[in-house]
Amino acid sequence: MKNITLQVEGMSCQHCVHSIEGALLEIGAKGKVDLKNNSVDVSFDENQLTIEIIKETIEDQGYDVM
Numbered sequence: 001m002k003n004i005t006l007q008v009e010g011m012s013c014q015h016c017v018h019s020i021e022g023a024l025l026e027i028g029a030k031g032k033v034d035l036k037n038n039s040v041d042v043s044f045d046e047n048q049l050t051i052e053i054i055k056e057t058i059e060d061q062g063y064d065v066m
């Protein structure tokens, strides 16, 4: 498993948390949103996913990954 932390803009409430963590779960990654730091910790299997796919998944939910 690989662990990364992404800076994400536009997250403000529990709806955002659920959107992002839910979308990551759907692709088989485990996400943890930190609203205070505007960051998302993500654990994923490098054999299954890439950082690019993780970023696209978050952006598809309407947020900007820095």
Ligand SMILES: [Cu+2]
Binding pocket: 011, 012, 013, 014, 015, 016, 017
């Ligand atoms: Cu929100």
